[in-house]
Amino acid sequence: MLVVQSLRLMLNGKSIIDDLSLEVNKGEIHGILGENGTGKTTIAYLIMGVNNYKPTAGRIIFEGQDIADLSVSQRAKMGIGLAWQEPARIEGLRVRDYLMLSGNNQGIEQVERYLWMVGMEPERYLDRDIDNTLSGGERKRIELASVLAMRPKLAILDEPDSGIDIVALPLILNGIVEMNRQGSSVLLITHSEKVAEIAHLVSILCAGKIIRTGAPLETNQWFKDNCRTCLHINEPAH
């Protein structure tokens, strides 16, 4: 479904993404596991086409089509959705309207269902604005609900657990699994081995390069043993 080939991004003479290749197959949850500053969010931005990021080299192929020159909305219309690590606040845009436009006006009952899936009571949230009156965790959950509403072919979830309390985390993880069951492939970007456990396959990112890919259990353990204790963050020696 998604094939990233030899992707490079240089910014101000500095290598951010370095010869990165990655495949996300249909029906798969693919985890990208990495410490802070390794380029995880940059990968999400490059695939979605936001933040003015254009690959310096390499290809991003989605369902057989190179999408590197497409606009953000063209990519979204092809079926790619992004849940931002730090979602934007938009004054005056109500939760109900954000989810309705995300879901192409599927109807209020569906919208309510997506809110329940991320552990939010619709009657408490539907008429609130997605502005800075919401806590960081609430805004993150609404972002995930909006990607659920999109029913994308590929959901890119950038640190879906950040800012989420331990009570809500299992709900979020269940929501991601449910999203996958409903047919979305997921690129799950995280720094947490716990979150990566729900993936079918996990790739470890270091200095903009994928240094290892494998089954979650062993890859997560390898990450814990090597990356957590590594004194050379972003200087891959492996």
Added chain:
Amino acid sequence: MISYSVEKEYQGMLDAYEKAGGDKSALQNKDIAKLVIHKNRVLSADGVNGIKIETKETKTGVNIHLLVEEGAKIPHPVHLCFGILPKEGLQEIIMKVTAQDNSDVNVIAHCIFPNAVKVIHKMDADIDIGSNARFDYKETHYHGEFGGIEVIPKARIKVGKGGVWQSTFTLSQGRVGKLDYDFEVFCQDKAVAELVVKVYGKGSDDIKVWEKIHLNGVGARGLAKSRIVLSDKAKAEVKGETYGNAPYARGHVDCIELVNGTEAVARAIPIVSVTNGKAKVTHEAAIGSIDRKQVETLMARGLDESEAVDVIVRGILR
């Protein structure tokens, strides 16, 4: 010049009111206080129990006295409809509002100038809100697409002890033309004042907004909020002033001006002043282009860029 009979004028105002988003049936409901003025003619003026409306036509407009009687809790909003239907004209509204102690009322005003090419609409209001009274005033303008209009609303508002004044001025449909908005509020002990202005300037619209709040009483609170969106060659200057003159007075000035395009010009001048050591007044002003991340957030849901900008603009003016 087109001449209008009173019936035609009334029907024309009702139609224009409905087109501008007003509830036409409210203007025909006997249980609802209402006032309909076309140019300098009073077409309808009905009070209800607890509300008295007196009017006097002048050469260029109408003098109005709106009285909300002591303790009256008005169940339905009072509807005001002012306007000029022809392309040219002058309307000067001199308004005296008295909301007596412990009264409570919501007022919805629609100002309608759908064909304005050379129109001037002035409102000069002297408003007195009694102790523990609450007065909520929402004024929405509809101007049509020609931009040939000058709107000059001015109000001086005194809010008594524990009283509440809330006003929202919205001009987002049609062209603004030239706007010179000037509201000034004086708050006594524990009084609350909220001034909100929402304007969408296009073409060569020229917008001046001046909100002033004097927190003169102990524990008085005030908010001067403005939301301005500008496109084309529109320009805006927003002054938000708040003065904390008494212990525990709390005030805030909150201004956002969004510039959509390269030729529009926005200025914001927040003035915060404290003359009492126990008062606190804050301000925030943000001027700039529409936030790229907001646009991309909506584009990542499948909206085109122009659709995303439209959603953001509608949100900020909602």
